[in-house]
Amino acid sequence: MIHVPTNPALHYLFDVVAWIGAALAARWQSRKWPDETLQLSKITEPSYFVSLAVGALIGAWMLGSTNTMSGQILAPSHSIAGALAGGIVAVELWKRSRGLRQSTGGLFVIPICVGIVIGRFGCLFSGLPDYTYGVPTALPWAVDLGDGIGRHPVQIYESIAMAAFLTVYMQARLRGARWPREHGFQALIIVYAAQRFLWEFLKPYPAVLGPLNVFHLLMLGLIAYGFIWWRRGSRTELRSA
Numbered sequence: 001m002i003h004v005p006t007n008p009a010l011h012y013l014f015d016v017v018a019w020i021g022a023a024l025a026a027r028w029q030s031r032k033w034p035d036e037t038l039q040l041s042k043i044t045e046p047s048y049f050v051s052l053a054v055g056a057l058i059g060a061w062m063l064g065s066t067n068t069m070s071g072q073i074l075a076p077s078h079s080i081a082g083a084l085a086g087g088i089v090a091v092e093l094w095k096r097s098r099g100l101r102q103s104t105g106g107l108f109v110i111p112i113c114v115g116i117v118i119g120r121f122g123c124l125f126s127g128l129p130d131y132t133y134g135v136p137t138a139l140p141w142a143v144d145l146g147d148g149i150g151r152h153p154v155q156i157y158e159s160i161a162m163a164a165f166l167t168v169y170m171q172a173r174l175r176g177a178r179w180p181r182e183h184g185f186q187a188l189i190i191v192y193a194a195q196r197f198l199w200e201f202l203k204p205y206p207a208v209l210g211p212l213n214v215f216h217l218l219m220l221g222l223i224a225y226g227f228i229w230w231r232r233g234s235r236t237e238l239r240s241a
């Protein structure tokens with residue numbers, strides 16, 4: 001069992017580092033593929049980013065608090081998954097109001113991955129109060145977050161999974177493959193939601209439908225969204241070919 005020193009304040013430190021990392025990734029990306037950044041600026045306006053930010057904020061706190069307030073630890077919280085879902089809903093509503101049908105999420109793939117990979121360490125080091133810990137396990141890599149109980153380090157599972165996706169995505173992108181350029185955001189959502197769905201079985205969250213908790217249901221919705229938009233994009237490509 002691995003003892004992990006924890007402090008809730010570390011969550012904020014890692015949040016800042018995650019935001020900085022995401023911003024640097026976005027800057028590198030804009031220099032690497034400036035034409036894509038220019039294309040996004042042509043089809044959007046400042047209200048697009050305002051909608052994205054507001055939606056992500058509402059989703060993060062609403063989904064996070066809905067889960068924690070129904071569990072053993074009654075405390076408001078925020079959620080990466082909720083931020084993704086809230087941002088997606090807000091952007092889709094913005095696009096619908098302007099008749100825009102094409103995907104606009106491609107430029108967010110790398111920054112989102114970097115943010116999740118770093119941010120999940122903040123969840124780990126913030127300890128039990130963060131309410132993102134795993135269920136007890138006797139595995140040799142179990143972590144002790146201060147209560148003497150070995151638990152699945154589910155935060156690190158997620159960080160590793162998203163780092164692996166980012167590696168595959170970057171390799172494909174740099175060699176000029178079509179899928180990361182045309183369906184990268186959908187791929188990100190599908191992979192993120194699928195791996196998160198699995199890790200949810202290793203968390204002590206209250207079930208709301210059979211063995212499934214709130215995030216299980218949210219991940220199923222995100223997976224459906226990813227596949228629907230991937231298929232829609234493929235149909236658009238065929239019609240324009």
